[in-house]
Amino acid sequence: xxKEQLIACHNRIKPxxxxxxxxxxxxxxxxxxxxxxxxxxxxxxxxxxxxRGATNAVMQLSEDQRSKGVVTHSSGxxxxxxxxxxQSLDVKATIVMPSNSxxxxxxxxxxxxxxxxxxxxxxxxxxxxxxxxxxxxxxTFIHPSNDxxxxxxxxxxxxxxxxxxxxxxxxxxxxxxGGLIAGTAxxxxxxxxxxxxxxxxxxEADDAYRSLKxxxxxxxxxxxxxxxxxxxxxxxxxxxxxxxxVKQIIRVTETEIIEGMRLIWxxxxxxxxxxxxxxxxxxxxxxxxxxxKKIGIIISGGNVDVNNLPx
Amino acid sequence: xxKEQLIACHNRIKPxxxxxxxxxxxxxxxxxxxxxxxxxxxxxxxxxxxxRGATNAVMQLSEDQRSKGVVTHSSGxxxxxxxxxxQSLDVKATIVMPSNSxxxxxxxxxxxxxxxxxxxxxxxxxxxxxxxxxxxxxxTFIHPSNDxxxxxxxxxxxxxxxxxxxxxxxxxxxxxxGGLIAGTAxxxxxxxxxxxxxxxxxxEADDAYRSLKxxxxxxxxxxxxxxxxxxxxxxxxxxxxxxxxVKQIIRVTETEIIEGMRLIWxxxxxxxxxxxxxxxxxxxxxxxxxxxKKIGIIISGGNVDVNNLPx
Numbered sequence: 240x241x242k243e244q245l246i247a248c249h250n251r252i253k254p255x256x257x258x259x260x261x262x263x264x265x266x267x268x269x270x271x272x273x274x275x276x277x278x279x280x281x282x283x284x285x286x287x288x289x290x291r292g293a294t295n296a297v298m299q300l301s302e303d304q305r306s307k308g309v310v311t312h313s314s315g316x317x318x319x320x321x322x323x324x325x326q327s328l329d330v331k332a333t334i335v336m337p338s339n340s341x342x343x344x345x346x347x348x349x350x351x352x353x354x355x356x357x358x359x360x361x362x363x364x365x366x367x368x369x370x371x372x373x374x375x376x377x378x379t380f381i382h383p384s385n386d387x388x389x390x391x392x393x394x395x396x397x398x399x400x401x402x403x404x405x406x407x408x409x410x411x412x413x414x415x416x417g418g419l420i421a422g423t424a425x426x427x428x429x430x431x432x433x434x435x436x437x438x439x440x441x442x443e444a445d446d447a448y449r450s451l452k453x454x455x456x457x458x459x460x461x462x463x464x465x466x467x468x469x470x471x472x473x474x475x476x477x478x479x480x481x482x483x484x485v486k487q488i489i490r491v492t493e494t495e496i497i498e499g500m501r502l503i504w505x506x507x508x509x510x511x512x513x514x515x516x517x518x519x520x521x522x523x524x525x526x527x528x529x530x531x532k533k534i535g536i537i538i539s540g541g542n543v544d545v546n547n548l549p550x
Numbered sequence: 551x552x553k554e555q556l557i558a559c560h561n562r563i564k565p566x567x568x569x570x571x572x573x574x575x576x577x578x579x580x581x582x583x584x585x586x587x588x589x590x591x592x593x594x595x596x597x598x599x600x601x602r603g604a605t606n607a608v609m610q611l612s613e614d615q616r617s618k619g620v621v622t623h624s625s626g627x628x629x630x631x632x633x634x635x636x637q638s639l640d641v642k643a644t645i646v647m648p649s650n651s652x653x654x655x656x657x658x659x660x661x662x663x664x665x666x667x668x669x670x671x672x673x674x675x676x677x678x679x680x681x682x683x684x685x686x687x688x689x690t691f692i693h694p695s696n697d698x699x700x701x702x703x704x705x706x707x708x709x710x711x712x713x714x715x716x717x718x719x720x721x722x723x724x725x726x727x728g729g730l731i732a733g734t735a736x737x738x739x740x741x742x743x744x745x746x747x748x749x750x751x752x753x754e755a756d757d758a759y760r761s762l763k764x765x766x767x768x769x770x771x772x773x774x775x776x777x778x779x780x781x782x783x784x785x786x787x788x789x790x791x792x793x794x795x796v797k798q799i800i801r802v803t804e805t806e807i808i809e810g811m812r813l814i815w816x817x818x819x820x821x822x823x824x825x826x827x828x829x830x831x832x833x834x835x836x837x838x839x840x841x842x843k844k845i846g847i848i849i850s851g852g853n854v855d856v857n858n859l860p861x
Contacts, residue, residue, distance in 0.1 A: 281819045282819055286819060501856060504821055504856055505856060508592045508593055508597060508820060508821040508822075508852035509819060509820055509821065510815055510819040510820065510821060511819075541819035545812060545815055545816060545859070545861040546861050548856070548859065548861070550856040550857050550859070
């Protein structure tokens with residue numbers, strides 16, 4: 240994927256997304272002893288950067304494909320993102336969700352116009368259900384992270400960040416399925432000035448850390464982390480990009496995630512989800528390494544259940 | 551207090567405060583059926599508009615007065631505001647706080663450089679303690695809301711809002727001690743274009759509503775509201791301004807406050823305190839009256855104890 244393709248993607252999706260603000264906090268800079276620039280995708284439409292990739296993927300479909308709709312399986316932010324992106328572009332979106340998904344998540348998908356198909360809570364059941372829809376309706380399956388158009392779309396967040404702060408030494412982002420960091424790595428390569436991308440993961444779901452070490456895609460066994468967006472695993476499209484561009488992944492404990500989240504809530508007065516706190520927690524944990532540096536942090540989203548907070 | 555005084559005040563305090571952002575939300579506009587402009591004092595220094603009035607009050611002191619320091623009694627945002635404003639201006643601030651104030655509030659005052667004197671948790675004890683400090687040290691007492699310089703400072707938030715959105719039909723703000731709404735009323739009078747200021751109060755602490763009806767300052771007996779910043783009562787400086795300029799006060803229930811707060815947290819991804827939610831809850835409650843209007847809302851602050859949320 241080239242620099243030109245990334246720029247074209249940004250121009251394509253611009254009318255359908257927010258150019259989210261970049262916030263700073265003097266207090267947090269003092270704590271970390273570095274200059275932090277928070278790219279606030281929690282203020283993105285539907286509350287997450289996933290809107291970018293979903294929008295690009297739907298826009299890249301042919302007229303014929305659009306007329307037959309799109310399908311994905313997700314119970315998280317991508318379900319909402321694909322629903323809203325499709326609604327904006329007048330395309331039918333079908334979302335395969337486990338029947339035990341929280342009501343609040345099902346309602347959010349419905350609110351954005353997505354059609355829900357329920358299934359058992361296993362990967363096999365989800366895939367079977369999506370395959371059946373693809374077969375029966377001719378809809379196009381769009382993967383939440385292992386899809387080149389999705390990866391390109393996710394990269395536009397870092398692109399906007401670097402347009403605003405071109406001299407960042409590092410950009411931190413969390414790793415779940417790998418779509419965000421792959422896109423971020425491309426944006427940093429093309430638009431950064433020796434800008435290094437650093438990944439962060441919960442110790443409880445450190446498949447990317449282990450994959451980078453072993454050279455092949457590793458899986459998570461339990462993924463028992465509060466950072467629910469990061470429980471998924473790498474794919475064959477994004478892993479090679481990560482291997483090529485990402486040299487360091489920092490792992491953090493559940494306590495570090497919650498304390499990072501609390502610090503941002505209390506000091507910056509913005510709501511970020513636990514997955515976003517993972518990137519900040521990584522800077523906080525290894526602050527000696529990043530002293531006096533200019534650091535971008537992709538705040539990936541702000542969708543939390545306020546009835547179920549870790550504080 | 552004249553238009554020129556308000557402008558001079560704004561120019562005076564500008565280097566010490568943030569020009570806070572004005573945010574909008576399409577989703578919330580759809581719910582309310584009006585255009586809402588949120589003036590986000592939750593992003594103000596120390597997390598509340600109180601920074602404005604405190605800064606102005608300290609800056610208006612003579613050199614001799616500054617050298618002797620300032621004192622106030624507060625366990626809320628004004629305690630932190632006077633501490634930080636004084637620290638910025640190299641003035642000693644003494645804060646009289648009830649000994650049973652939460653540790654988190656005492657720590658915040660200390661963090662901003664305030665010196666705490668503890669006393670019993672009665673108004674008499676607080677006043678006695680502040681009077682003793684004034685007598686012994688020559689410090690100047692600054693009231694959190696019933697002070698002309700404080701009122702003028704608080705008015706600069708609405709002034710900035712009207713600089714950005716000059717054609718607002720209404721500005722909503724919560725009423726506690728009355729400093730914010732008195733300043734807001736002056737700003738709307740001088741810089742608005744037939745802009746009406748509407749107050750909002752918890753039903754549990756509706757002293758301003760009753761005072762406006764009876765024509766004299768009424769008191770709250772229990773003030774058993776989650777909106778802790780609004781439990782205090784009007785003063786003789788701000789009440790006449792409110793009587794002159796404020797025609798309507800809308801009262802909301804505790805449930806309405808919490809639901810308003812939840813809506814803003816969930817939809818706008820910003821942290822606002824219950825007192826701020828009171829103003830938004832008032833718009834929500836009486837939305838038929840304000841249909842299709844352009845409405846400013848002063849989000850007064852964002853200092854909440856995340857360990858003690860109402861959700």
